[in-house]
Amino acid sequence: MQPRKNVLLAPVTVTPTKPLTPSHLKGLLWTDVMFRATAPLAAVTYRYSHTTYHVTEQTVGFWEYLDRTRGETDYGQLSEEEIGDLYVAYRSEDRPQDAAVLRPYRDAVEHGGWVHPASERMLRLWAGHYERLGMHDPGLREHQPPGLGLEEMLERLAAVGLLLDQRHCGGPVYLDLTRYGMPLRRIVTSDGRPNYLACALRELMPLVPWYDEVVLLYDRELDSDYQLLNRVLARLGPTVRRVPIGRVPIDGRITSARHGGWHGHTAGALLDAAAEAVGDGDGDGDGDGGGTDALRLGMRLYFIATLGPGQSQSFRHDLLRNCLSVAARLLRRAADEGPAAGAADLPGALDRHRRGHTYVDPYRLASSLLGRGRPAPDPALLSAVFL
Amino acid sequence: MTSPVTATSSPTRLPARSARPAALAAPAPPAAPAASLSSAVLLKSAADRVRSARPELADRLDLSSTQALRAVRDGFHGSRGVEADEVLAVVVIGRLDLPRWVKETCAFALSLAPAAREAWRRSFTRTVYLAGNPANLRGRFAFDHVACDDSAAWAAPAPGSATATLRRLLKAFEASHELTALPAVDVTVPGRPGGRRPVHRDLYVATAKVTVTDALVHVNHLLAEAVLDGLIGPGDRLTLRFVPRLTGLGAPLAMLRVDTDVHRPDELQAYAGLTTEV
Structure with a gap:
């Protein structure tokens, strides 16, 4: 038996300054399925450090803006959308920020792991979304400085x-x-x-020499930068795989969250609507069982298998609801019919969705659950990867 | 300033000082006004440069005032890319050491063939400044001149298409620091002296409110056009002298680089000046 390979998953992070949108959810679910599906086959690390990226302009700039314009505010009471509205206001401010005014914020991040309470609040809300979606929390609120x-x-x-x-x-x-x-x-x-x-x-230069394969997941718009990153990291030893993930247009348009336009499509709003659709009124995964599982599987079927790696399809509530229904049916069949013959070989089942690389392709794996005439999904697979 | 494209206005060879009474004037101060950089002198310098580059247009252009000159310059900018004979040189800068860059700039200009010199002058010695490491680029691009320490490299004047790939790969050179006044430093122009004996001139460079990028633009035009005019040749010695402003230099100047005043946008200022032989 070959030794297990070391795999590093390094997705681009979402700065905690605005609500999670369908594009963000897609990337996060994609990474989560890749991580959990690869874990039975390889020693896989999911690196997702907000600490590393807090020093970027859009984050420390937003923090400085908040302190300058809002003063003492109890951010712990604000919603994701309310903080997002402040971010949109910040990005529309036509006032360049001098490097000197941002320095105290960068220093605080670098030397003390400090996080502004607005982003702290955002990350706390996101941790709740991760929980409802059954996503692995890679350390959203942990201090994870770059090496x-x-x-x-x-x-x-x-x-x-x-x-x-x-x-x-x-x-x-x-x-x-x-x-x-x-x-x-x-x-x-x-x-x-x-x-x-x-x-x-x-973050990645000191990490990657320890891995056999490094998987970079990112928005398609960042492809030129990730080609550069690929080239630098590959010199340090590992095989580097780039996995660009298309965004999710809203009404045919792909826009950055900085411009707003996400009201009604935030992760919180979609989760509430999905919970209602699957009959898990509060959708909090508190044990009313089937509804939570259907929500988790249905969201993955929609954002991975239905939307696919491209970005040609706009977000559609009806297709998401349809995926939730399909998920509920699949879960019932899995429970009723039990594992099919040979289904107990979870690593074997996952291995089919690797194509010359160590990581498991989320799109191929999620799509394999769909289609007429497919056997009922293996409950062990669902539990390990999709719920 | 981050524009990779230079302004078209200015260095112009000042009127030859052949009427200088030379040694006959002995202990008296120079009879010729050494370098009173009056508005009229600056304007004439700038206008002469346009006449020198485009003599066929000289009679049709209004070069009578700073404003008129600016309009002429804007006109040249506006027509960029339309004229078939428009050329530009490219300089790729890795690590900047100004005295070395001055020396290599002269060597580059001296290396140009007569046709390239003429075309470049007609394009007002237009030069694009790019950030890049010549050592990383030499395998892909055939530069026409490379500094001996790989700190900079030059592509000879040519239509823009000749360097389009290089320009897409690199970024405009940015150097926002104000030029630092260094102690005077001597630079010897490379090459074996040819038809004339080497001479020694001072090169004055203004520093106050002048960024490194702007200084390169000014000095580059001045050096290039001085080489094209034969004022700088192989073996010549140039002493770089840094002053806040070229006001009241007292030195006789053979060529000036003139552009918009850093303080007064409707007036001209001398940014660099090459003296007569010292």
């Missing part, structure tokens, strides 16, 4: 000729993969602000 400081990371890149540092004359710092024909990419501005790619490098 390298900014300067250490830059030094390592410079040592292998992948850095162009022009701070000596007031310029930025670039990730330089031009020798491979890849475009120069700014990662630290001339006044010292790192972007999310710099943060990802701080």
